[in-house]
Amino acid sequence: MEQIDFPATPRAGDLDVRWIHGSESAKHNTDPDIQVHRYDEHTFVLRQNKAINYEAPFMFLMFGNTRALLLDTGATASPAYFPLRRTVDEIVDRWLADHPREDYGLLVAHTHGHGDHIAGDGQFRHRPDTVVVDPGVEHVREFFGLGDDLDVPGSVDLGGRVLDVLASPGHHRSAVTFYDPPTGLLLTGDTVYPGRLYVADQPAFEQTVDRLVKLAEARPVTHVLGCHIEMTNVPGEDYPIRTTYQPDEPPLQMTVEHLRRIRDAVAEIGGRPGVHVYPEFIVYS
Numbered sequence: 001m002e003q004i005d006f007p008a009t010p011r012a013g014d015l016d017v018r019w020i021h022g023s024e025s026a027k028h029n030t031d032p033d034i035q036v037h038r039y040d041e042h043t044f045v046l047r048q049n050k051a052i053n054y055e056a057p058f059m060f061l062m063f064g065n066t067r068a069l070l071l072d073t074g075a076t077a078s079p080a081y082f083p084l085r086r087t088v089d090e091i092v093d094r095w096l097a098d099h100p101r102e103d104y105g106l107l108v109a110h111t112h113g114h115g116d117h118i119a120g121d122g123q124f125r126h127r128p129d130t131v132v133v134d135p136g137v138e139h140v141r142e143f144f145g146l147g148d149d150l151d152v153p154g155s156v157d158l159g160g161r162v163l164d165v166l167a168s169p170g171h172h173r174s175a176v177t178f179y180d181p182p183t184g185l186l187l188t189g190d191t192v193y194p195g196r197l198y199v200a201d202q203p204a205f206e207q208t209v210d211r212l213v214k215l216a217e218a219r220p221v222t223h224v225l226g227c228h229i230e231m232t233n234v235p236g237e238d239y240p241i242r243t244t245y246q247p248d249e250p251p252l253q254m255t256v257e258h259l260r261r262i263r264d265a266v267a268e269i270g271g272r273p274g275v276h277v278y279p280e281f282i283v284y285s
Contacts, residue, residue, distance in 0.1 A: 001102075014038065031050075032049065055228065058252065060185075063158070064161035068095075070109070073108060073121050075117075104129065107131050110174075110176075111227060144165040146167045154166075167208075170199060177215075181219070187226075193229070231250050236279050258281075
């Protein structure tokens with residue numbers, strides 16, 4: 001069996017992509033149910049069609065030597081409307097054709113436990129050689145080895161590809177952030193993305209953003225990738241909730257400097273409730 005030697009120094013992949021973003025008429029939508037983008041040979045980014053669910057979340061599929069990690073399962077349970085398992089199986093089959101091995105596993109985990117990130121879990125419940133991590137906070141922290149000190153990351157080993165896992169409460173109690181050393185991707189779920197940052201626990205959110213900035217300053221980060229795009233290309237202007245057509249989206253990827261600006265914004269807000277508009281994101285606290 002070929003052993004893939006994942007690089008110790010991050011190599012940036014391909015994000016030169018036009019994401020599916022809905023259509024003026026859902027009835028006439030011709031986008032695929034799920035867009036699949038190959039970031040590199042061992043990393044894929046998926047996006048759900050907005051005609052199926054307006055949330056249009058992004059999902060991530062990463063391959064190691066012994067198993068793959070699917071991060072999040074989208075906003076729709078039905079495989080008839082949202083064939084996530086079929087899509088993932090097709091990608092896995094193609095990857096295994098290029099990298100043959102037996103008894104290859106799949107780990108299904110989540111950035112957090114909101115419904116638009118876990119709805120497709122049932123499609124994987126009876127899949128062979130598959131583990132679906134319960135999205136409850138206690139299960140998540142136990143699975144990834146996260147203790148009482150949230151500054152200490154846990155990890156997940158895919159076989160020669162070990163991701164750091166950082167507890168990230170504030171938006172959701174079970175939220176975690178994944179850092180992938182071979183790509184330098186920092187996968188932040190709904191904590192950080194170009195859109196509306198909903199803060200359920202202000203002190204926890206502030207501590208999480210500080211934690212993310214420290215992690216990003218201690219490790220080489222190529223891109224910060226969240227799970228949605230809700231902003232427009234006009235600074236400070238977002239698409240209304242439940243929008244199913246977003247032709248003028250900014251890129252999904254953010255930077256470490258974006259993290260610093262979010263940290264500064266949270267400090268400026270100081271726990272005040274309200275809607276706080278910034279050029280690249282909006283904080284709902």
